[in-house]
Amino acid sequence: MKLDCKHVWEHISGYLDHELDPALLEAVQRHLESCEVCSAVFDSTRNILVLTADDRTFELPVGYSERLHERLAAVIASDEPGRG
Amino acid sequence: MKLAVHDEAALLARILAGETELFHELIRPYEKLVYVTILAIVKNETEAEDGAQETMISAFRYLKSFRGEAKFSTWLVTIAMNEGRKRLRKAKAAAEDSIDESTAESEGDFTPAVLTDWREIPLEALEKKELRSKLREAVEQLPDKYREVFVLRDIEELNQEETAAALGMNVTLVKVRLHRARMMLQKTLVPYLKSEAPGRGGFIRRWFQ
Numbered sequence: 555m556k557l558d559c560k561h562v563w564e565h566i567s568g569y570l571d572h573e574l575d576p577a578l579l580e581a582v583q584r585h586l587e588s589c590e591v592c593s594a595v596f597d598s599t600r601n602i603l604v605l606t607a608d609d610r611t612f613e614l615p616v617g618y619s620e621r622l623h624e625r626l627a628a629v630i631a632s633d634e635p636g637r638g
Numbered sequence: 639m640k641l642a643v644h645d646e647a648a649l650l651a652r653i654l655a656g657e658t659e660l661f662h663e664l665i666r667p668y669e670k671l672v673y674v675t676i677l678a679i680v681k682n683e684t685e686a687e688d689g690a691q692e693t694m695i696s697a698f699r700y701l702k703s704f705r706g707e708a709k710f711s712t713w714l715v716t717i718a719m720n721e722g723r724k725r726l727r728k729a730k731a732a733a734e735d736s737i738d739e740s741t742a743e744s745e746g747d748f749t750p751a752v753l754t755d756w757r758e759i760p761l762e763a764l765e766k767k768e769l770r771s772k773l774r775e776a777v778e779q780l781p782d783k784y785r786e787v788f789v790l791r792d793i794e795e796l797n798q799e800e801t802a803a804a805l806g807m808n809v810t811l812v813k814v815r816l817h818r819a820r821m822m823l824q825k826t827l828v829p830y831l832k833s834e835a836p837g838r839g840g841f842i843r844r845w846f847q
Contacts, residue, residue: 563821564817566817566820566821567813567816567817567820568813568817570820573813595824598824598827598828599820599821599824602773602820602823602824602827603792603820605769605770605773606773606777606792606793607792607793607795608770610770611770611773611774612670612674612774612793614669614670614673615683615687618669618673618687618690619669621687621691622669622687622690622691622694623662625691625695626661626662626665626691626694626695626698627662629695629698629699630658630659630661630662630698633698633699
């Protein structure tokens with residue numbers, strides 16, 4: 555299987571998520587090894603996902619957990635679960 | 639850290655049997671999931687926090703209706719999505735001339751930004767605070783339907799099936815939208831990640847002529 559760049563881009567997510575079937579996987583891998591442009595697109599996308607998974611990127615507001623549990627405690631004290 | 643499934647089932651049973659205080663422990667692993675899910679919809683931190691509290695309160699009140707066919711996390715996300723959408727509708731109704739950007743968005747072709755410079759980016763560059771804030775902005779600017787999928791899959795790390803269940807769509811659509819979301823982010827963020835690696839412009843230009 556021989557792929558051009560545009561096809562490889564379509565499979566970058568599948569490649570990152572380990573979802574490509576063996577034949578496609580091999581074709582994508584071979585292309586990435588020899589194509590600077592596509593391997594850069596792949597690297598950049600992967601870098602974004604690394605950054606996304608970093609806990610510091612999407613943080614909770616300071617005191618969020620305390621306020622949440624405080625409010626829950628008030629509800630739990632005055633209510634029964636599972637009325638619905 | 640998510641609880642092992644059997645611990646969660648045991649906790650649920652005990653809460654429903656009357657040990658309601660344990661509800662605090664049940665939801666602790668999902669505090670961030672619920673907040674980020676709503677934030678992705680309403681794009682306002684105060685609204686997201688309020689919505690997250692309401693979501694957890696609803697979950698407590700309707701706990702009996704959770705029968706364990708879905709995962710508890712998926713059930714919570716569904717409540718959070720509804721809460722977020724309700725708040726968004728309210729906000730949009732308040733802003734009379736608002737338009738829904740997602741309706742104008744096609745599911746069409748998307749091309750990533752191509753810069754070979756990317757590979758030179760040292761990991762330290764990814765540590766930069768500024769870059770993290772650029773990523774937050776870029777996610778915020780994604781059209782709604784792409785942002786929802788990206789948040790659940792790549793921020794909250796739900797799997798394809800869980801994401802599909804939470805959003806009420808099929809797995810194929812989840813994959814398509816996730817791919818588009820990632821490519822849009824890639825395109826937006828390339829300029830901020832460009833390194834000083836010289837001399838490759840010519841190669842790229844030749845390639846795309």
